[in-house]
Amino acid sequence: MHHERSRYLAGRGYLAACTLGLPADVTRAAVLRDLEAWAAGTASAGDYSAALERARGHAATLLGAQPQQVATGSQVSVFTGLVAASAPSGAEVLCVDGDFSSIVAPFLARADLRVRHVPLDALADEIRPDTWLVSASLVQSATGALADAASVAAAARDAGALTLIDTTQATGWMPTDDLDADLVVCHAYKWLGAPRGAAFAAFSDRAVDELTPFTAGWYSGADPWTSCYGPGLHLAPDATRFDVSPAWHAWAGAEAALGFAASLDLHAVRRDDLALANAFRERLGLAASDSAIVTWEDPTGCDLAALTAAGITASGRAGRARVAFHLWNDEEDVELAADALRPSGSRVPSHR
Template sequence: MHHERTRYLGGRGYLAACTLGLPADVTREAVRRDLDAWAAGRATAADYSAGLERARGHAATLLGAQPQQIATGSQVSVFTGLVAASAPRGSEVLVVDGDFSSMVAPFLAHGGLHVRHVPLEALADEVRPETAFVSYSLVQSATGAIADAAAVAAAARDAGALALVDTTQATGWMPTDDLDADVVVCHAYKWLGAPRGAAFAAFSERAIAEVTPFTAGWYSGADPWTSCYGPSLHLADDATRFDVSPAWNAWAGAEAALGLAASLDMDAVREHDLALANSFRAGLGLEASDSAIVSWADPTGCDLASLTTAGVTASGRAGRARVAFHVWNDTEDVALALEALQPHAAFAI
């Protein structure tokens, strides 16, 4: 991963991929080219759309899907909201207690659903015959804990439940191309290092049929250029019916970022990231884990403050300190973070 590290300008001490990713050289260049073309009056809607289609292909690679199964958008919660809005009143929705709100709030806002919150480790076992939807993050934002996606998928299938999984905290550092779910949604601004405003989702045939495209607009037609005006409803037959008009400038950078990620060996990226994360855990006296996110109790914020003072970019979530290790990091970052924390005596998961 040494070559990958050299692509990033601000990687030293940056342990915050789980909050905001860094742009690689190719992404920075793509954003500059887009700005220059826009400023010079050379930017065109047709060129932006062509770039979006290339990005759709990269997203398909990352999620193990076909391009026609990929919808492009701007936020995870909007995709979740489409699923929630399509849920029949009275449906039971199973969610993870303490999950990121984008996977929970749309179902609560529906007002007519029975939303049941269960611990992450019990998610598969809690799927019941009456469960209609299962919504969860593959990697938990607050703790970095990883769900047993295979077990959840099997349980959902047995119950006939529609499974929705968010890979925003996973895609980019670990393989996410073998998930058995009806909707797999991801925002690209974290581990993928894309500009914020570029999200995508893979829809199964069942989801395409059962989810109503309430956000349908001119970009939801099979050919957006012929579906710009009413009075007819123009909907593509595939997952692009869930497309919204793209944030062009964001997708100019996202195309490059997703292309780079799709070219990497995600098993090798995971091995690199986990080696650093587990070296850091060992330095704190914590057990090894299978997550690139390391989180520990920090109720007063003292540990986060110590990291920040030492020049380490970290984050705090739900009364916990949180760091993440990615391709721009190396063992020097581990040492830097551990040195900042050594004066503090006790750490507990």
């Protein structure tokens, strides 16, 4: 997929798809067109809604769902908040220890829920008959580790528990169209390279039935243009009842970004991203992995500082240095990053 590198204005030394993705040429062009139309007074609500519906179709493709099963929003935590607000008092919610706050904090904010945190590799085994919901990221933000989503889904089904899977750190570099979950949520500004403020979620029939659309507004009706005023409640019969009024400018870019991602062979993207990530791991003496995110212990931040000093854009999370490899990267980025950490061949990261 390295031929896709030409679609990006920059990318050399940019190892931060897991923090902020880069826009492909089509996304950049769409955002610029939108800015010009807005400035010229030719932008319209109808055109924005049409763009959003096209984007919903692309999101459905990426999540292996039908468009009517997909709700559009602005942030993962808002979708998680709907689940948390809908939980019965005293319900048990099972989370991964150290998972991203957006799929943990809404449950903690309700003092009457029992929130249990377990290690990622124990998640399926820790699901109990009284577990109401399992909430987990498919790819962990802090470590890059992948969840065994199939085992979690099977155990949750056996227990009658709902499942919430966050694919923000997965969709775009790996296929996410075969997840068996009641709610699959994704914010598109990382690996999908969309403007921040465009998120989407696929709802199972059970989730549509059991969750309350507390964020209902004019866009949650079957026809938003006839749902603008009370006193009645206007709710679509499907997952679009969970739509929030779209952030128009974000979705102008997201339509292009999601369409571009949906056109790619994500099995090939995963293969190529993993090849780069594992080549980097090999250079540092780290074991091969199944994640495009590479992290290692860096409690003092020295390794991150070395990468930054070499002109490489990386990140640090939870006492670990973190880099990611995606469409705009190639083998030269692997060498640049490895050389920054091992300038004389004698220095390796603190975690072997």
